[in-house]
Amino acid sequence: MTAAANQSGRRPTTSRRLERAGIRDVAAAAGVSITTVSDALNGKGRLPDETRSRVREVAERLGYRPSAAARTLRTGRSGLIGLTVTTYGEEPFTFTEFAYFAEMARAATSAALGRGYALVVLPASSRHDVWGNIALDGTVVIDPPDQDPLVSELYRSGVPVVSDGKPGNCPVTAWVDNDHEAAVLGILDHLSEAGARRIGLLTGTSTDTYTRLSTEAYLGWCAKVGQEPVYEAYPAHDPAAGAVAADRLLARPDRPDAVYGLFDPNGTDLLAAARRYGLRVPDDLLLVCCSESDVYAATEPPITTLSLKPRRIGTTVVNLLIDAIEGVDSGTGVDIARLFPPRFRTAGTGPPPGTLMPTELIVRASSQRRSPRTTVSPPRPPGEV
Amino acid sequence: MTAAANQSGRRPTTSRRLERAGIRDVAAAAGVSITTVSDALNGKGRLPDETRSRVREVAERLGYRPSAAARTLRTGRSGLIGLTVTTYGEEPFTFTEFAYFAEMARAATSAALGRGYALVVLPASSRHDVWGNIALDGTVVIDPPDQDPLVSELYRSGVPVVSDGKPGNCPVTAWVDNDHEAAVLGILDHLSEAGARRIGLLTGTSTDTYTRLSTEAYLGWCAKVGQEPVYEAYPAHDPAAGAVAADRLLARPDRPDAVYGLFDPNGTDLLAAARRYGLRVPDDLLLVCCSESDVYAATEPPITTLSLKPRRIGTTVVNLLIDAIEGVDSGTGVDIARLFPPRFRTAGTGPPPGTLMPTELIVRASSQRRSPRTTVSPPRPPGEV
DNA sequence: CACTAGCGGAGAAACGTATCTTCGAGTGCC
């Protein structure tokens, strides 16, 4: 192969670098043009199979790997999806703090990979140093607070955004959430039927959708049935505060005879607090908490939990986002969709489309007065996927 | 501003697209050249502060965001680090399966973000569809199996690779691991001192470093002290198999009077199995397991755990990787380092540099015969960061 | 035989940035 075989000849032959083979090298080695190589590898042009396979073979032999950066620059697609993860305080993230986020992120990653996308974990804080340096095709936002500036900016800059959790006051492409109101009402009814007279709530102080909707549903229910609300709120991200709040709740003069805890560790904390006060569960105190952890199947007694089905949510969020990404033909033309980001082609300025996913109440001994108390913990349920 | 102000004039004025402002638009609006804009924003050239601030102001006004793809193509750096996550079977990932991985990934993410990098979650399976489409500056590999083809290919293609877990037989830039042998020996000694006569092991069937080194250390210890090995192995990724294996171990005729379980759920499973066989812990059976979960502080009795300190590991792995990335000047020149990937500039072909991190044994009631048995679970330890 | 269709493929223009090189204008110095 002579130096003249170097297609387009722009590269100076003097300092011919010994780096990774580019598409030009493949073209030269196969004796075809760059166009043909690109078409052959991407299955795009009209080429006889013989040329296709020959080019592919040469590319394989040279160990050719197309440059993702160049492809992204040219096509405008990176195959990357941002996963925004709430960051409490300084460094640490929710991400894996609660089983819900962990499962959700796992399902989202899996769904994205299945469709050829990869997830980039990014902090919800507006550190533009990192955000600005990454070409994202879209973003999944977990439970954005009201008026999230990050979401607003992303949306404004044309990046599709799908949120887990109904967004408070910021525009998104779409959102997915559980029907938190129905879930809470279902639990309260369940506890009432089990004989609860005064149901307490362990809730959080933050303004995310989950906490807000759940608390409002509880207060509404109290107003409806004429019960005085009995609740304690604490910063959910503080692992120590939960135990204190559980203790406070059971120490109140108007002590509830049933409690629903909104957060994962509440079951353990409430159980411990009940022991300290000599309360038997479920005889003196009915217990339910929202959790994805299966440790509550093995506690003494096993605790009834509400599962938000995070896997379903994560999968749905990602699929919705990728649908939006691939629906936008961000290629040629005037592309009005860039100025008025896609709302699934819904005309007008209606609210973004939302999807409500069902929850599941896993009833165990802690919320049943006349349950057959199983001293031996039941066999581990088959790991549902 | 006239159409002629369009610098370089390559863009056809007829279909002047209304898309995001590029560096050219900023240059035109500020009345300077592209070079000046680039230098002003990146703080690179020699410019008076007045020009700098003016350009920055114009860029801000136009909402200019540099294209990450173009920057990556030009500089060769994407700011992206791959996080390889083992995938058992089909879709699901370890990722968050065990608390160890979750904590490790969280710390790694945080450390990367702190240095201006973001993590991309990628499967360990060789699905090139995804891997090839992403420009990575480096990769973190969690516990690669022997002869991992993925690691080999990454390394060969010049991407720095740092592994969590000493790599069996594939070249990496660097690796970080716990001193598993010392940890296991420490536990066995600890159990011996507590009065154990026959110590059993609950181990895994996979070939990862952790399982292998730990099992070998156990067998070596048995040979040294003259105890017949008593162990059961099971596929660690199968949540149901652990309980069965725990049961098998305690059902053996040569039942051990102390057990160390290598995996997170083993403590719960062993405790349940012990109950089924009427064995009291720690009186009839001493128990230790490797876990990062603090649920073992609240079990009945609390269980002694070995912590691998995943946060430290994750932070170290990422810092090592970024050091390697930024140490390589993959810019101009012949760049021999591309052909012989960096080993921290260590001459010759010695083994890649490894770092051993200490573990921590958290001693609780389950491994102490004469412990003051605390019926009431102790207060939750302050969440160590 | 002339004309059209379709096939196989080449050329070159982007994509948007960073950076190397060059270049003019001012300034102090001998």
Add this chain to the structure above:
DNA sequence: GGCACTCGAAGATACGTTTCTCCGCTAGTG
């Protein structure tokens, strides 16, 4: 007054693809 030197900034090129446009050729068709 010429010369070297620095400052400030512009020009041009390269990064490695994808893709739009176009061209030659062959075979079928009237």
